[in-house]
Amino acid sequence: xxxxxxxxxxxxxxxxxxxxxxxxxxxxxxxxxxxxxxxxxxxxxxxxxxxxxxxxxxxxxxxxxxxxxxxxxxxxxxxxxxxxxxxxxxxxxxxxxxxxxxxxxxxxxxxxxxxxxxxxxxxxxxxxxxxxxxxxxxxxxxxxxxxxxxxxxxxxxxxxxxxxxxxxxxxxxxxxxxxxxxxxxxxxxxxxxxxxxxxxxxxxxxxxxxxxxxxxxxxxxxxxxxxxxxxxxxxxxxxxxxxxxxxxxxxxxxxxxxxxxxxxxxxxxxxxxxxxxxxxxxxxxxxxxxxxxxxxxxxxxxxxxxxxxxxxxxxxxxxxxxxxxxxxxxxxxxxxxxxxxxxxxxxxxxxxxxxxxxxxxxxxxxxxxxxxxxxxxxxxxxxxxxxxxxxxxxxxxxxxxxxxxxxxxxxxxxxxxxxxxxxxxxxxxxxxxxxxxxxxxxxxxxxxxxxxxxxxxxxxxxxxxxxxxxxxxxxxxxxxxxxxxxxxxxxxxxxxxxxxxxxxxxxxxxxxxxxxxxxxxxxxxxxxxxxxxxxxxxxxxxxxxxxxxxxxxxxxxxxxxxxxxxxx
Amino acid sequence: xxxxxxxxxxxxxxxxxxxxxxxxxxxxxxxxxxxxxxxxxxxxxxxxxxxxxxxxxxxxxxxxxxxxxxxxxxxxxxxxxxxxxxxxxxxxxxxxxxxxxxxxxxxxxxxxxxxxxxxxxxxxxxxxxxxxxxxxxxxxxxxxxxxxxxxxxxxxxxxxxxxxxxxxxxxxxxxxxxxxxxxxxxxxxxxxxxxxxxxxxxxxxxxxxxxxxxxxxxxxxxxxxxxxxxxxxxxxxxxxxxxxxxxxxxxxxxxxxxxxxxxxxxxxxxxxxxxxxxxxxxxxxxxxxxxxxxxxxxxxxxxxxxxxxxxxxxx
Numbered sequence: 001x002x003x004x005x006x007x008x009x010x011x012x013x014x015x016x017x018x019x020x021x022x023x024x025x026x027x028x029x030x031x032x033x034x035x036x037x038x039x040x041x042x043x044x045x046x047x048x049x050x051x052x053x054x055x056x057x058x059x060x061x062x063x064x065x066x067x068x069x070x071x072x073x074x075x076x077x078x079x080x081x082x083x084x085x086x087x088x089x090x091x092x093x094x095x096x097x098x099x100x101x102x103x104x105x106x107x108x109x110x111x112x113x114x115x116x117x118x119x120x121x122x123x124x125x126x127x128x129x130x131x132x133x134x135x136x137x138x139x140x141x142x143x144x145x146x147x148x149x150x151x152x153x154x155x156x157x158x159x160x161x162x163x164x165x166x167x168x169x170x171x172x173x174x175x176x177x178x179x180x181x182x183x184x185x186x187x188x189x190x191x192x193x194x195x196x197x198x199x200x201x202x203x204x205x206x207x208x209x210x211x212x213x214x215x216x217x218x219x220x221x222x223x224x225x226x227x228x229x230x231x232x233x234x235x236x237x238x239x240x241x242x243x244x245x246x247x248x249x250x251x252x253x254x255x256x257x258x259x260x261x262x263x264x265x266x267x268x269x270x271x272x273x274x275x276x277x278x279x280x281x282x283x284x285x286x287x288x289x290x291x292x293x294x295x296x297x298x299x300x301x302x303x304x305x306x307x308x309x310x311x312x313x314x315x316x317x318x319x320x321x322x323x324x325x326x327x328x329x330x331x332x333x334x335x336x337x338x339x340x341x342x343x344x345x346x347x348x349x350x351x352x353x354x355x356x357x358x359x360x361x362x363x364x365x366x367x368x369x370x371x372x373x374x375x376x377x378x379x380x381x382x383x384x385x386x387x388x389x390x391x392x393x394x395x396x397x398x399x400x401x402x403x404x405x406x407x408x409x410x411x412x413x414x415x416x417x418x419x420x421x422x423x424x425x426x427x428x429x430x431x432x433x434x435x436x437x438x439x440x441x442x443x444x445x446x447x448x449x450x451x452x453x454x455x456x457x458x459x460x461x462x463x464x465x466x467x468x469x470x471x472x473x474x475x476x477x478x479x480x481x482x483x484x485x486x487x488x489x490x491x492x493x494x495x496x497x498x499x500x501x502x503x504x505x506x507x508x509x510x511x512x513x514x515x516x517x518x519x520x521x522x523x524x525x526x527x528x529x530x531x532x533x534x535x536x537x538x539x540x541x542x543x544x545x546x547x548x549x550x551x552x553x554x555x556x557x558x559x560x561x562x563x564x565x566x567x568x
Numbered sequence: 569x570x571x572x573x574x575x576x577x578x579x580x581x582x583x584x585x586x587x588x589x590x591x592x593x594x595x596x597x598x599x600x601x602x603x604x605x606x607x608x609x610x611x612x613x614x615x616x617x618x619x620x621x622x623x624x625x626x627x628x629x630x631x632x633x634x635x636x637x638x639x640x641x642x643x644x645x646x647x648x649x650x651x652x653x654x655x656x657x658x659x660x661x662x663x664x665x666x667x668x669x670x671x672x673x674x675x676x677x678x679x680x681x682x683x684x685x686x687x688x689x690x691x692x693x694x695x696x697x698x699x700x701x702x703x704x705x706x707x708x709x710x711x712x713x714x715x716x717x718x719x720x721x722x723x724x725x726x727x728x729x730x731x732x733x734x735x736x737x738x739x740x741x742x743x744x745x746x747x748x749x750x751x752x753x754x755x756x757x758x759x760x761x762x763x764x765x766x767x768x769x770x771x772x773x774x775x776x777x778x779x780x781x782x783x784x785x786x787x788x789x790x791x792x793x794x795x796x797x798x799x800x801x802x803x804x805x806x807x808x809x810x811x812x813x814x815x816x817x818x819x820x821x822x823x824x825x826x827x828x829x830x831x832x833x834x835x836x837x838x839x840x841x842x843x844x845x846x847x848x849x850x851x852x853x854x855x856x857x858x859x860x861x862x863x864x865x866x867x868x869x870x871x872x873x874x875x876x877x878x879x880x881x882x883x
Contacts, residue, residue, distance in 0.1 A: 019579075026583035132863075134856040135623075140630060153626055215604075215629040215636070238603045239637055255601045264601075 010308030017300035025292045032285055036273055043272040047207070047254045051267040054202045054209065055256045061198065062149070062171075062260045064103060065188055069147040069173040071099055072186055082111065082175055082184035087119035096120055106194045108167075111175075112138065112185040119184070131187075138185050141172035148172055149261040151219040152189070168192050168220045169211075195220040208251075208268040210234075219263060234266070250274050310338040314345060326353040366539050369532075384413045405441055408434035416465055424568055425491065425500075426458040432467045432489065439475050447475065447485025457491040460498055461566040463536050469529025470502040470559050477527070478506025478557060497545070498565045503558040509551040517549040517559075530559065537563055604635045610844040613639040613646045615742070616663030616831070617786055619809065620865050627860075628851050634844050642784055644742040647672050655838035660845040662852075665744025666830040669698040676834040679846055683853040687870045691830050700830035701852045702861060703868040704803040706745045706752070708820040711792050711799075720799050722823040723749070723756055726773055733778035736788040736800030743785040745803040748829040756824055793817050803829075808866035830870065 005011050072078050072095065081089030092111065100109045100122055110121035116131040116138055131138050137150040152167040167189035175183045190198075199209050199222065208230075211220040216235045221227035226247075233247035244253040246268060254267040273281070313330060320328040326349055330342040387410040394402030415423070415431045429451055436449045449471065471487060479485025486505045491498060509517070513527060520534055534547035541564055551557035614621050618640070625636045639646070639657075643664045649657050651672065661669065661676075669676065680696035691700045708720050725731060726749070740746040750770060757769045782788055785802055792800040793815040804826075807819050833852065835845045851857060858874050861867035869875060 023579055023583060030583055030586050132860070135627060135860050136630075139856065150630060151626075153623060213630075214633060217626060217629070236637075238601065239609070239635060241603055244601065257601075 008308075009311055010304045013307055014300050014304035017303055018296055021296035021300065022293065025289050025296075029285055029289060032281070036278065036281070040272050043269070044252065044254070047252070047267050047269045050203045051254045051256050051265060054199060054267070055258055055265050057198070057202065058211075058258060058265060059260055061103075061106065062258070065107075065171055066147050066260075068099055068103065068109075069171075069186055069188075072096070073173050073175045078111070078175055078186075079177065079183055082113060082119070083177065085113055085119075089120075092120055096122060106198050107188050107190045110187045110189070112187055114182050114184055116185075131185075133185075137170040137172045137187070141174045141185055142182055144174075146173060147186075147188075149213075149263065151213045151217055166191065168195060190220075192220060192224065196222065203267060204269070206270050210266040210268060212264045212266065214262040216264065230268070310334065310342060314338075314342065317345065317349075321349060321352075326356070362539070365535075369535065369539065384410050387413065401441055405438055408438045412438075412465075412468070421463060422461040422566070422568075423464050424458065425453065425460045425462050428462055428464070428467055429453060429458075429489075431465065432471060435468050435471060439472075443475070443480065443485075446483050447479045447487060449487040449489065452488060452490040454491060457493075457498065459567060461568045462498075462500070462563060463540060466533060466536070466561065467500060467502065469533050470500075470561070473527060473530055473559065474502050474504035474506065474557070477509070478504035480506070482506060493565070494562070496565065497562050499560055499562055501558055501560040503556060505556040508553040508555060509549060509557045510553075511551075514549055514551050517547060520546060533561065537561060606840065608632075608634045608844070609637070610634050610660065610841050610848060611637045611639070611658040611839075612660045612662050612848065613641070613650065613658040614662040614664075615641065615643040615646055617806070620861070620867070621662065623860065623864070624852065624857060627857070628848060631851070632844075632847060634847070636848075642739075642742040643668050643744070644739070647675075650675050650836055655836050655840060658836055659839035659841045660833060660835055660848055662833045662848075663831050664833075665747060666693070666698060666700060666832045667744065667747055669832045669834050673697050675836060677837040677839075677842065679835050679849060681846070681849050681853055683850060686853070686872055688872045688875055691870050693832075698832040698834035699849050699853065700832045700870045701858075702805075702831040703828050703870055704745065704805060704831060705821070705826040705828045705868070706748045706801060707804050707807055707826055708822055709789065709792050709800045709802055709807050709817045710820065711795050711797075711816055712818040713816050714795050715798050719818065720820055723752055724824075725799060726753060726801070727757070727769070727776060729776060731799055732776050733780065734798040735777055735780070736782060736791040736797035736802075737777055737780070738782045738785045738788050738802075742783065743788075744829045744831065745785055746801060748827050749801045752824075752827045789815065789817065804868075805866040812866070 005015060075095060077089075077091045077095045081092045096109060096111070097104075100107075103109075104122055108121060108123050110123070111119050112131060113119050114133070116133045118129045118131075133139060133142060136153050137148065140148045140150060149169065149171045152170050169190040171188040173186045175186060177183050195211070203209055208222045208226070209220075210218065210222070210227075210231065212231065212234075213219050216231070216238060218227050218231040221231065229247045234244055234253070237244050244255070245251075246253060250271060251268045252271050254269065256265050257263075258265055310330075317328045317330055328349065329346050332339060332343050332346065334342070387406045391403045391406035391410065394400065394404075394406060411434050412431055415427070432451065440447075440449075467489060471489065474487045475485070479487060482505070484505075488503050489501070491500050493499065509527075517527070517530055517534070520538065530547060530549070537546045545562050545564065547559060547561055549557060549559045612621075612625065621638060621640070625638055628634065629636055639649075641649075646661065647664065647668060650661060654675070676697055678696045679699065681699055684692065684696060684699060687700060688703075691703060693700060708723075708725065710719050720726075720728075720731070726735060737749075738746045740750050750773070753769050753773055780797075782791065785806060788797075788800040788802045789806055789810045791797040793810060795816075804819070807817060810817055811819070833849055835842060835849070839845060853871070855871065855873065858869040858871050862869050862874060
């Protein structure tokens with residue numbers, strides 16, 4: 001992955017842009033989830049508050065029942081009639097109604113005899129009812145000392161009703177004599193209606209309140225039609241160790257255990273966001289995120305393509321150039337940095353191509369010169385042999401000039417055709433001396449040639465027969481027509497280069513020829529020697545070296561050669 | 569460039585992680601409550617009707633504080649599940665006829681309750697593989713509106729073609745009363761048809777049923793009460809309860825003598841709450857429950873002290 005990213009500029013741009021655009025999308029999802037959680041926790045907090053309030057109210061109610069049972073069950077006014085076992089004690093009724101005055105709104109208070117027959121009750125119409133004492137709430141009351149709370153079971157419910165309503169909650173306590181015998185029972189019953197009134201207004205109408213006994217059997221459910229299914233589901237979930245979700249899953253459940261009775265009070269509240277709503281919200285946000293991601297993908301793909309294309313093209317063009325294709329050119333439509341870069345590249349390739357063409361041309365020129373020189377070397381051998389014959393003819397026929405002439409010419413020729421490209425300046429000057437000797441014979445000493453070269457230059461290496469064309473030019477085109485011709489050859493150092501100059505006092509060089517000589521141009525006909533020398537120097541040492549000529553008409557001329565100082 | 573790229577990747581990863589964790593936590597706001605400890609739990613499977621097991625179980629819960637989970641169904645299904653899952657399915661089988669429990673003896677753990685000596689000697693189970701808790705006479709019932717003349721008087725009515733196709737009879741594999749009735753028929757009328765051998769009577773009876781057989785014993789009473797069937801075979805208590813609720817049926821104790829069977833309970837071997845199952849058995853054998861069953865559910869007690877007048881006759 002890392003290598004895949006690193007290998008491409010475009011991929012890096014693409015992934016970076018994609019990541020950066022993903023940040024707000026993810027942030028959005030996060031914020032939404034936090035919002036949902038916050039409102040859920042707000043609803044939960046409110047529900048818990050309500051539940052605590054209801055639990056406190058119920059706790060107080062139970063406490064008041066216990067206090068009441070304490071008062072009644074220890075009262076002689078209660079014990080005596082119960083011991084007598086008849087239901088006609090006016091005193092007991094007075095005590096019962098007086099003590100239950102504040103509590104009768106929510107419950108019915110009754111006294112049962114020791115066999116479970118109802119003797120006294122605060123109900124409007126006393127029933128001829130009886131309860132089992134070996135079963136249910138009276139059994140439990142008989143086993144315990146205090147007030148016991150039980151849900152209204154099937155048997156008790158059928159026995160004791162109020163306004164057609166089955167008792168939902170029973171609380172009972174045995175009335176005992178001083179020696180502990182059971183004289184009768186105090187029973188407190190609350191019906192569903194009583195609970196409705198008691199809890200009414202303490203919770204939101206959309207919720208439900210459920211009261212369960214110790215083993216989570218329903219005591220009261222504010223919506224009786226849902227009681228059986230809802231409580232069965234809750235009990236199953238509790239026993240199965242699952243989170244409480246009820247039978248529909250559309251509610252949140254808040255549970256609080258009532259310590260006094262061991263009962264559990266449950267507030268069933270519709271979810272702030274039902275599963276459907278949450279799913280819809282998530283689906284929508286998922287869809288939006290998906291669209292955003294697709295858009296981001298497309299945009300970052302396009303952007304990376306636009307940014308990376310010129311770079312890619314440049315990269316490819318560079319590869320082409322490396323392979324040797326110098327014809328490649330980049331489009332130059334853009335005006336930004338990449339456009340300028342493309343322009344520079346094009347210019348560079350063009351320059352490179354021209355440079356290459358130039359160097360190929362120079363190579364070709366050099367080859368031509370070499371061929372010319374090879375051709376030129378053919379005749380001199382024959383000429384040298386001929387000159388040697390002429391020398392010996394001159395010697396035998398007593399013509400020393402001819403002999404000297406032939407000897408000098410032969411030496412010059414031999415130097416021209418043998419040996420390497422370079423000779424020392426000393427050797428060159430020796431050849432020049434021979435040449436001057438020959439020309440002196442021809443021009444009958446009408447000129448003098450002075451060679452003024454310092455010792456230190458004699459060892460320098462110079463191309464062969466470099467000075468001869470210059471001196472020849474000075475003689476033929478300069479001092480030929482004069483009687484007191486003067487030619488001077490000298491050497492000097494100039495800026496690290498060797499400067500060899502030949503000056504004469506002849507008629508000078510015409511201006512047009514002078515210009516051509518100085519610009520390195522070719523001179524047709526005469527002065528070919530100068531041109532050759534110039535070419536040889538430039539080919540050997542580059543364009544900085546070569547020939548420079550100056551002249552004053554009728555006063556003479558000076559031709560200088562510039563070449564690097566080379567030591568043999 | 570590389571550093572900022574890494575930072576962007578890191579930021580994305582953090583945001584992604586946060587949003588995933590937030591969605592994971594965004595559950596319901598219920599308060600966590602814990603169920604009861606393992607030692608105060610009991611799972612009971614029962615073939616008893618609700619009107620019998622609900623008061624028993626609730627009273628047990630009230631007295632002991634043990635949480636009881638009840639699976640109800642018909643005997644054959646429940647025993648099948650016990651055979652398949654063993655102690656993982658339930659701790660105690662309640663209200664299945666003694667014959668059925670005996671037949672699946674290997675599934676159960678013997679338990680001799682301290683109270684079993686108080687069981688009537690006729691119904692005591694040696695070895696305590698299962699414990700009887702109710703005696704159920706098998707009776708004939710008929711619809712008191714539809715059958716006015718010549719109501720069935722004895723077991724022979726089941727073979728009488730006059731009732732052909734009008735007899736309500738539950739699956740003997742699931743219902744103890746049906747099983748007992750079938751046994752009585754075979755013993756009362758051995759070889760009535762010599763050609764049929766041992767199976768002759770059951771075959772004749774099956775033909776008289778005309779292919780109708782019900783899944784639950786409660787169906788028998790409902791069918792007769794509604795008039796879909798004229799006569800039926802069922803346990804006495806169910807018939808009495810239906811009559812007390814105003815059902816249109818009448819009970820006939822067969823003139824040959826009613827037969828009886830016992831509803832029993834047994835602890836499933838390998839169960840998780842064996843001690844609580846024992847407590848439940850002791851509770852059911854207690855006088856309170858036995859008296860309650862007799863008074864409220866019209867069941868006859870197995871206890872000697874509570875045995876009323878018996879209708880049973882040895883065939």
